[in-house]
Amino acid sequence: MTKIIAYYGYEDGSGEYYIVVDSAKCTGCGECVKNCPKSVLETATIMVDVEEQKVAVVKEEYRRKIKYTCAPCKPERKQPPCVVSCKQKAITCIWETAEPACQSTRF
């Protein structure tokens, strides 16, 4: 099975925020979906090359809001429930806030 590692989320001026799903390890079991307090995740059928595979994905409408939807789980301090609940370790979370010192008019 060809793997696809999908990085859902973004990096902006304030930091990097991603929920990462590895299709080679994901069985589409839906544990992470059940454990997410904000219903950010769902299982969907994706194409891995020409084959179909059921995997966990971040819902389309949340992919640009990860910093806000996932912040209450405090990923900078501990592994969020989606990550903890996955037995296959298919889902991981990257959460890095940028160093302050953005100086728009301050020099």
Place this chain on the structure above:
Amino acid sequence: MATVAGIDMGVQNVKVVILKGGEILSYGLAPSGFEPEKAAEQAFEEALGKAGITPSQVVHVAATGVGVELASRVDSKVSVVSADAKAAVHLYPSARTVVDVGAEESRVIRCDGKGTVLDFAINERCAAGAGAFLEAMARALEVRLEDMGRLSLEAEGTVSISATCVIFGESDVVSLIHKQVPKHDIARAVYDALAERITSMIHRVGLEPPVVLVGGVARDVGFAAALKRKLEAEILIPDHPEMAGALGAALHALEKVGEA
């Protein structure tokens, strides 16, 4: 009773509060522009003038804000987060959650009854999380920022702005205008978008009512209404919300001279 001053070196405006004992004597405000040190002097002079006192009568000056190093007379510094918490509890003794939406940064603070910070979250370096978002959307809507709030209250329908970026948001607004969506509906969508982000931040530190809303954006009726909608909790807004940081700094100055 000692006379102290608090200076908040904000990105857009420098604010000054002069306090005697626990009583606010006067306020001063000057746009920071590109010469914040001058603005600080100007705001300070304005406040002194209104209070009818001379600089030497001010026993202690505490400063806060993004450009705090640039204020000319600073006897002590305090973080914006601490200043906000102190000010909120001073104005509303039951306050436990403080929301400060500034021009470029927004903060949510949870505190105790003494104004000690328990937890906080800062939204910075991304214009979509602060007042800059409203400014840019007002430009795209071709309304004045000061009018957009009232305009949004006239909204009849709901649309949404999905963009999470000031730059993309401008394009969203332009296409909504092209689709003939009435401006008051778009204005409401703008406030909803920002309020949603701020509400998420509030839930991140934990919502403990009552919530005190401060910062320049608190004056905006459109934002206050949107936040109330999204949060579904009581929101208290002081008369001079933009002065909260400076007030908190002044209260810190009081503590420094032993009159907490």
Place this chain on the structure above:
Amino acid sequence: MSGREVEYWRWSEYRLTVPEVKPENAKVITAGIDVGSVSSKAVVMVDGQVYAVGVMRTGSSSLDSARKVLEWTLEGTGVKPKDISYIVGTGYGRVNVPMANSTLTEIACHAKGANYIWGSTVRTILDVGGQDIKAIKCDEKGRVLSFLMNDKCAAGTGRGMEVLADLLKIPIEEMGAASLRVDEEPEPVSCTCVAFARTEAISLLRRGWPKEKVLASYMRAMAIRMCNLLERVGCEKDLVITGGQSKNIGIVSRVEKIIGIKPLPPPNWRENGLDPMVAGAIGAALYAKALYEKSLNRA
């Protein structure tokens, strides 16, 4: 800015056919249709070879755009839409290609297309469009190994460049070259956020910085951001850069310097039809062939 059409590095609508490819003897004709927010592309392949390409502006209805671009591409070729055995649709967001047999993500199609255009050595693709940035890792067959897609933040997108072009009153096509006219590369602007970077640029201008230096500082910050995204998926050679920004030498040269890998040069597409802008549609047409053959095997 209202009402102005958003275009980065101006392109014209065009269509072409590749003379060496003969549809009359085709075993299978497939098509890929890529409907983007700004442009719609159609590629028709004969037995897996690019035969016809068409690029036109996306109208207000993406449904119409899909049909239009395919018809326009086939006009005068003798090939009719009904001769096509399998069509794959792709594009930005909830794409609507009504006559498609399947829809695939633009990520998968783009990687497959890049592999076709540049060859099997391509491993990393940086696609910098008008409103989004994609970083894709693929294998020697153009199959996606990892990807990230950013359309949340304008930093580094063509739209973000337009903001600076407007501020400095420099035509977008000249920004890249202008940014290289500096004696020494300045520090990047401290804010990645375009809204704040713009304010910072104003400060720099007031301090007496020439436009070229301000541009250099801004481009450097944007290039750093793109490299951060590349490093997130892991950048390996061979690297290719696609999208409107691939024509911005200010960005391309800085990305090369920061990441330490020289991107492959763009192909001679006016002759062979392999325009990187249609990589998605090429990939879609290739996947159309693969899925068609798969369906035959199953029948």
